[in-house]
Amino acid sequence: MHLIWLRTDLRLHDNTALAAACQSGKVAALYLITPQQWLIHNDAPCKVDFWLRNLKHLRQTLGELNIPLLIRTATTWHQAPTVLSKLCHELSIESVHINEEYGIHENQRDAAVAKTLKANGVTLHSYLDQIFFQPGTVLTKTGTYFQVFSQFRKACYNLLSNTLPHLVATPKAQTVIKLKSDPIPEQVVGFIPPSKTLQAIWPAGEKEAHERLNAFVDQQIKRYKDERNFPAKTGTSQLSAYLAAGMISPRQCLHAALQTNDGELENNNIGAITWINELLWREFYKHILVGYPRVSRHLAFRRETEAVVWRQAPNDLAAWQEARTGLPIIDAAMRQLLEIGWMHNRLRMIVAMFLTKNLLIDWREGERFFMRHLIDGDLAANNGGWQWSASTGTDAVPYFRIFNPLKQSKKFDSEGMFIKHWLPELTTLNKKEVHNPEEATKLFGVVNYPRSIIDLKQSRKRAIAAFHNLPSYQGGR
Known part of the structure; x- marks a missing residue:
C-alpha cells in the first residue's frame, strides 16, 4: 500500500x-x-x-x-x-x-x-504542485534568484509561452480496502472556532472553490484591473483562502484565466492578464522563501534595514490592532480582518504602511498579527507583503514613498461605502467628512469614534529620517 x-x-x-x-x-x-x-x-x-x-x-x-x-x-x-x-x-x-x-x-x-x-x-x-516552476529554475543570467518582480514575471512569461503547466488527471476509484476513514475533529485545543457568520462567508470544500473561480472568470475578471483596488466592490476573486489551503491549484486558476483570453498570456483581456500577474506575485514570494531563507527566520530581506530603530509603542500598536486609530480607512480595514478573517489587498498595503511608517512599529508585529487572524494566512505572501510595505523586502516600495491613508481613502472609497459598512458609527457623516471626521468636526469630534492617534505629516518625516540615516541610504534618495 x-x-x-x-x-x-x-x-x-x-x-x-x-x-x-x-x-x-x-x-x-x-x-x-x-x-x-x-x-x-x-x-x-x-x-x-x-x-x-x-x-x-x-x-x-x-x-x-x-x-x-x-x-x-x-x-x-x-x-x-x-x-x-x-x-x-x-x-x-x-x-x-x-x-x-x-x-x-x-x-x-x-x-x-x-x-x-x-x-x-x-x-x-x-x-512540484504548489507553484508553476521548481525553485532554482527561474534565475537571473548570473544564476541567482530574482529580487525584482517585473524581471521575474518576464522570465515566467517566457517559460509559460513555451509550455503551460498541465492539469493532473483525477484518480479513478480503487477497489475497496479494509481500512476506514477517521472522523474529523470539530475543533483543536488551543484554537477556538470562529463565529457562524465567518464560517458562512467562507464555505468549505473543493466544490465551493471551483464555483468561486467560475463565477469570477465568468462575471468579474474582465473588470478586475479596474475594480480590484476598490474595497467596497466585489472586484477580487475571493480565492486566496482556497489557494492557501490547496482547495484549488494555481494551475487550475491559470487555465481558467487563459480561457477568458483566447489562451493568450498578453493582450486582449487586460483583466485576465492582471490577475495572472497576481498569481505570479504569489509564485515570486514562494521562490524568495527558497532563494533567500533568511525571510523565514523573521529577518529583513534587506540586511541594512535591520538597523532601523523601530518604536516601542504598545499603546499605538494596540490601537492599530483594535481598530481605534481614529483614521477611518485604517479602522474599517482592521475591523474587516477581525470579523471575517480577511482583508482586501489594497487595504493590506495601506494598514501595513501606516503601522511601519507612520507609527514606525516593527513590521514583524504586523506580520504576526495578520497571521493570527487571516483565514488565508500564507508565510510567503504575508511576509512578502509586509516587507514590501515596510521597505525592508525584495522589490520593496522606496522608503520615502509613504501612502497617505486619507488620500488612499478618498481615492479608493470615495463615497465612504466601505468605511460606513465597517464603522456604522460614522454613517451620519457625508462622503467628504467620513474620511477624516476629526477635521470635519473639529470642535466636538464624533461620538463613539476616537481622534487620530498620530499626526500624519510629522510621522512621515520621522519615518523618512529613520530610513535615511541607514548606511546604505546616506546621501539621500
Missing part, C-alpha cells in the same frame, strides 16, 4: 502527489494535526477551523474513490517522523507521496521524515 500525506493540498482534482500515489497501487491518505506547531507559526483559529471543515469534504470525496482518510496527531513537526514511521509499519506502506512546501521548517520536517522513512525501507516521493 502507498500513502498520500496531505498538507496544504486539500483537494481531489489536479493534485500531483495524490495522482502519483494512486498510480503506484492501493492508497490511503493521511492528515497530521499539529496543534503546537500551528501555535508556533501563528496560524489563525479561523484558518484551522477552515482546514477542519475542508477535511470533512475531502474525506467524503476521497471516500467515493475508496481512499480512506486517516487523521493522526503530532504535537509539533519534530514528532512527524515517528508518527509516519509507526503508521507506515502498521499498514505495510511501501512509499509516501507529498507535494513540496517551501518554508525552512517545512523543508526541515520533510528532510527528517525522508531520512527516518528511508531507514525503515520506505521511500518518500515529493512533487
